[in-house]
Amino acid sequence: MTSSTFLNIQGLSVGYGRNAVLSGIDLELGQGEFIALLGSSGCGKTTLLRTLAGFMQPSSGRILVAGRDITHNPPERRDMALVFQSYALWPHMSVRQNVGYGLKVRGIPRSVIGARVDEVLTMLGLDGLGDRPVTALSGGQRQRVALGRALAIAPQILLLDEPLSNLDARIRLTVRHEIRSLQQRLGITAVHVTHDREEAMVMADRIVILNQGRIEQVGSPEELYRHPASAFVATFLGADNVIRLHAETEASTLFLKGDALAGGAGVVPRPEHLTGYRGLVQAHFRSDEAEIVSGSSNGAGIELLGIVKHASYPGGIWRHAVAVGDEEILVDAKNSHAQGANVRIRIPADALFVFPAEAATQSEMNELQRGGATQAAA
Numbered sequence: 001m002t003s004s005t006f007l008n009i010q011g012l013s014v015g016y017g018r019n020a021v022l023s024g025i026d027l028e029l030g031q032g033e034f035i036a037l038l039g040s041s042g043c044g045k046t047t048l049l050r051t052l053a054g055f056m057q058p059s060s061g062r063i064l065v066a067g068r069d070i071t072h073n074p075p076e077r078r079d080m081a082l083v084f085q086s087y088a089l090w091p092h093m094s095v096r097q098n099v100g101y102g103l104k105v106r107g108i109p110r111s112v113i114g115a116r117v118d119e120v121l122t123m124l125g126l127d128g129l130g131d132r133p134v135t136a137l138s139g140g141q142r143q144r145v146a147l148g149r150a151l152a153i154a155p156q157i158l159l160l161d162e163p164l165s166n167l168d169a170r171i172r173l174t175v176r177h178e179i180r181s182l183q184q185r186l187g188i189t190a191v192h193v194t195h196d197r198e199e200a201m202v203m204a205d206r207i208v209i210l211n212q213g214r215i216e217q218v219g220s221p222e223e224l225y226r227h228p229a230s231a232f233v234a235t236f237l238g239a240d241n242v243i244r245l246h247a248e249t250e251a252s253t254l255f256l257k258g259d260a261l262a263g264g265a266g267v268v269p270r271p272e273h274l275t276g277y278r279g280l281v282q283a284h285f286r287s288d289e290a291e292i293v294s295g296s297s298n299g300a301g302i303e304l305l306g307i308v309k310h311a312s313y314p315g316g317i318w319r320h321a322v323a324v325g326d327e328e329i330l331v332d333a334k335n336s337h338a339q340g341a342n343v344r345i346r347i348p349a350d351a352l353f354v355f356p357a358e359a360a361t362q363s364e365m366n367e368l369q370r371g372g373a374t375q376a377a378a
């Protein structure tokens with residue numbers, strides 16, 4: 001644990017009955033840090049948040065806040081507030097009563113509650129709505145009330161469980177910005193659960209990618225985007241074009257071979273995790289980082305040969321589905337290329353993420369047996 005660690009999650013495992021959901025989660029957050037938990041449906045994001053909040057008990061591991069072990073504290077003795085996707089407001093209460101609720105149950109005097117609620121309503125731009133029933137508010141306003149109720153108790157840690165997913169796209173952008181700037185202004189440590197990649201990227205100081213109950217990678221949005229540590233992270237962060245190739249390494253160079261490549265081969269700098277690797281790989285890249293080129297070009301990268309299957313115009317760019325060998329990839333371009341056209345696609349080395357192939361197909365196994373690459377991936 002570093003001296004600046006505020007929330008420290010150590011070896012946390014959590015399950016429902018005999019069904020293990022989270023396994024050995026280790027994570028340290030600094031005070032005032034905003035962390036986004038990102039992962040596909042069912043990977044355990046909400047379970048982690050509920051365990052932090054004290055609504056679930058871990059089967060092993062500890063949670064420390066400022067060095068104090070709070071693993072077995074009840075929710076009200078954790079100095080944390082949870083904001084739900086569904087708002088979870090009291091429908092029979094006014095905005096003011098909802099925001100003051102947490103203070104009331106803590107036995108705070110009425111005069112203090114009144115002043116604090118006014119302060120929070122102003123902070124969230126809800127002045128003038130205090131006496132409205134919450135049922136007479138828009139979705140964005142309701143979520144602001146839910147946030148106000150959480151902030152009224154001045155928690156040290158704010159837990160956000162997909163608070164924006166019930167809002168329409170435009171309001172979501174506004175509330176996203178409001179939450180982030182409030183959190184920064186108040187210096188609150190925040191853990192935000194989302195399955196929206198862009199939301200995590202623009203809001204968080206660091207993103208935690210969860211996959212099947214384990215942490216796959218932790219880093220700043222840019223680190224994760226530029227240096228995904230696994231095929232899962234690359235795919236999850238948009239590098240979902242995949243081409244399978246054979247790879248061999250020599251010193252700091254990665255030699256790639258495959259029918260999909262122009263000239264049957266390509267050379268790129270070797271990523272750290274492929275030191276000494278020889279075998280099947282899957283190369284990932286984003287559709288907007290691949291380029292349709294008219295001739296061979298200079299600079300580190302690879303070139304693929306493909307045939308345009310169809311082109312569509314989602315706005316600003318043309319998106320092409322291109323058959324490359326047995327695989328189909330998406331490539332964006334400023335101009336459209338006709339169906340059936342033979343194209344050369346260039347992917348710069350720094351936009352190419354190469355990992356050992358997850359499983360060999362039958363034809364790849366046959367090729368391996370014929371003496372291609374000798375090391376099949378795990």
Ligand SMILES: Nc1ncnc2c1ncn2[C@@H]1O[C@H](COP(=O)(O)OP(=O)(O)OP(=O)(O)O)[C@@H](O)[C@H]1O
Nearest residue numbers: 016019021039040041042043044045046047048195
């Ligand atoms: N009350 C429960 N009893 C048993 N299993 C549960 C319960 N709640 C969740 N699970 C299971 O635990 C796993 C993790 O669920 P969790 O809600 O934490 O996932 P999540 O990542 O938040 O998913 P989503 O993005 O869909 O909300 C899932 O497989 C889910 O089916």
